[in-house]
Amino acid sequence: MRVLSVASECAPLVKTGGLADVAGALPAALRAEGVEMRTLLPGYPAVMAALGHGAGQVAAEADLFGGPARLLAGHAAGLDLLVLDAPHLFAREGSIYLGPDGQDWPDNPERFAALSLMAARIGARGLTIDGAAWRPELIHCHDWQAGFVPDYLEREGGDCATVLTIHNIAFQGLTGHHMIERLGLPRSRFHADGFEYYGKLSALKAGLMRADRLTTVSPTYAAELMRPEFGMGLDGVMRARRRDLSGILNGIDETAWNPATDPHIAEGYRHPAGKAPNRDALRAEMGLPEAPGPLCCVVSRLTEQKGLDLLLEALPALLDRGGQLALLGSGDRALEDAFRDAAREDNVAVRIGYDEALSHRLIAGSDAILVPSRFEPCGLTQLYGLRYGTIPVVALTGGLADTVINASPAALDRGVATGLQFHPVAKDPLAVALDRLCDLHAEPEVWAQMQANAMRQPVGWTSSARAYAALYRDAIAAA
Numbered sequence: 359m360r361v362l363s364v365a366s367e368c369a370p371l372v373k374t375g376g377l378a379d380v381a382g383a384l385p386a387a388l389r390a391e392g393v394e395m396r397t398l399l400p401g402y403p404a405v406m407a408a409l410g411h412g413a414g415q416v417a418a419e420a421d422l423f424g425g426p427a428r429l430l431a432g433h434a435a436g437l438d439l440l441v442l443d444a445p446h447l448f449a450r451e452g453s454i455y456l457g458p459d460g461q462d463w464p465d466n467p468e469r470f471a472a473l474s475l476m477a478a479r480i481g482a483r484g485l486t487i488d489g490a491a492w493r494p495e496l497i498h499c500h501d502w503q504a505g506f507v508p509d510y511l512e513r514e515g516g517d518c519a520t521v522l523t524i525h526n527i528a529f530q531g532l533t534g535h536h537m538i539e540r541l542g543l544p545r546s547r548f549h550a551d552g553f554e555y556y557g558k559l560s561a562l563k564a565g566l567m568r569a570d571r572l573t574t575v576s577p578t579y580a581a582e583l584m585r586p587e588f589g590m591g592l593d594g595v596m597r598a599r600r601r602d603l604s605g606i607l608n609g610i611d612e613t614a615w616n617p618a619t620d621p622h623i624a625e626g627y628r629h630p631a632g633k634a635p636n637r638d639a640l641r642a643e644m645g646l647p648e649a650p651g652p653l654c655c656v657v658s659r660l661t662e663q664k665g666l667d668l669l670l671e672a673l674p675a676l677l678d679r680g681g682q683l684a685l686l687g688s689g690d691r692a693l694e695d696a697f698r699d700a701a702r703e704d705n706v707a708v709r710i711g712y713d714e715a716l717s718h719r720l721i722a723g724s725d726a727i728l729v730p731s732r733f734e735p736c737g738l739t740q741l742y743g744l745r746y747g748t749i750p751v752v753a754l755t756g757g758l759a760d761t762v763i764n765a766s767p768a769a770l771d772r773g774v775a776t777g778l779q780f781h782p783v784a785k786d787p788l789a790v791a792l793d794r795l796c797d798l799h800a801e802p803e804v805w806a807q808m809q810a811n812a813m814r815q816p817v818g819w820t821s822s823a824r825a826y827a828a829l830y831r832d833a834i835a836a837a
């Protein structure tokens with residue numbers, strides 16, 4: 359089965375969040391299921407550098423939204439890549455989505471329309487790569503940046519199947535309707551059953567209306583998307599397409615995130631007891647003193663979604679019990695400043711920035727990981743926590759609801775609990791959960807059992823890769 363995956367970011371080459379992890383992990387996970395996946399990425403400087411000189415040109419465009427472009431085929435970091443080298447769109451330093459002023463690049467609509475159009479052309483015409491013909495049977499589109507693929511595919515006369523995965527419905531790729539002609543889209547589709555969204559043009563809605571199948575990254579988020587509280591104005595679309603929508607949980611890269619072999623951490627471990635030297639090393643690195651309560655970490659983008667403003671308010675519940683907080687994150691200025699302020703407490707340590715290696719040391723060395731998100735399509739850091747015996751304390755929403763077994767009396771009785779969940783997502787329930795965390799941490803046998811359960815829980819890609827392969831087969835058969 360030949361599949362083209364289309365994404366705006368892909369680990370380890372270029373990453374701002376979890377989408378990159380998933381786009382980077384899928385090809386290897388799906389290889390075992392007989393899927394030959396190539397990934398189409400924008401030619402950002404980091405991607406061009408990783409591609410090196412071994413890449414060959416497989417297509418060219420004289421004028422792709424204002425400049426020449428080439429499509430390169432090559433390999434990097436174990437991935438089979440197709441890279442859209444369009445310097446006028448992608449050869450920029452800094453953030454891949456935001457300009458130096460912190461606002462979206464003004465030409466983001468063209469940049470990702472260009473990516474989607476190239477995907478459609480590959481789907482319609484195929485390519486010759488290393489002397490062999492290659493044409494995908496299915497295009498797997500990720501988020502709004504690939505939302506126009508089905509429309510362009512129709513325009514280009516392609517007939518391959520399409521799947522669109524929603525990693526986060528908060529990002530919809532909205533732009534003014536004056537862009538319709540500029541992007542080469544049919545104005546006849548600018549209506550409520552097409553890509554019109556409250557008078558604007560929506561790349562995400564375009565894909566949601568047109569892709570053969572829709573997925574999101576957990577079963578609970580799939581159900582939540584059909585509700586007004588979570589659908590961000592697209593819940594009606596999700597309800598209309600519910601028969602084509604499924605939730606497939608993300609996995610994690612079990613090689614990169616393996617406490618036994620992790621090169622970033624102080625000492626590898628296979629059993630929860632092995633966390634102790636990592637905890638000592640982490641306290642030393644973060645400048646935290648010894649403490650009787652649980653050392654809790656956060657590794658996150660600092661945005662409204664992640665609910666970390668609630669953590670600031672609920673923090674005394676943890677600190678009053680002798681607990682500690684170590685946070686790594688970046689994002690909203692106001693949240694960054696608020697956490698810097700909070701770090702004036704002896705038992706709070708904060709690093710503002712993005713640091714892959716430190717994220718491993720935080721998860722290995724902490725007793726618990728906090729994920730108080732207002733919504734969370736899947737979430738990856740609670741999965742890292744489980745694998746490292748670091749107890750997740752999570753909001754009962756989306757993938758957090760699907761991957762953590764709450765330490766209810768029944769779950770503790772049966773010896774199956776792996777973490778704590780709280781609901782509703784508000785300060786007081788979070789404070790109660792932190793208090794409860796301290797209770798459980800003070801009971802060594804219960805705590806050890808939870809850690810052992812967590813480390814045993816499957817968090818890899820095996821069953822989800824099977825689910826994607828089955829979905830691809832169905833979609834191809836029906837196309």
Ligand SMILES: Nc1ncnc2c1ncn2[C@@H]1O[C@H](COP(=O)(O)OP(=O)(O)O[C@H]2O[C@H](CO)[C@@H](O)[C@H](O)[C@H]2O)[C@@H](O)[C@H]1O
Binds near residue numbers: 608688714735736
């Ligand atoms: N400062 C920092 N330093 C180092 N690493 C950092 C970091 N901040 C974040 N990260 C890393 O970035 C990734 C974030 O992934 P998440 O899935 O937790 O959230 P995100 O909202 O980005 O993803 C969206 O897409 C993914 C993928 O589908 C969904 O799981 C999720 O629910 C959805 O919101 C993790 O690998 C995390 O370790």
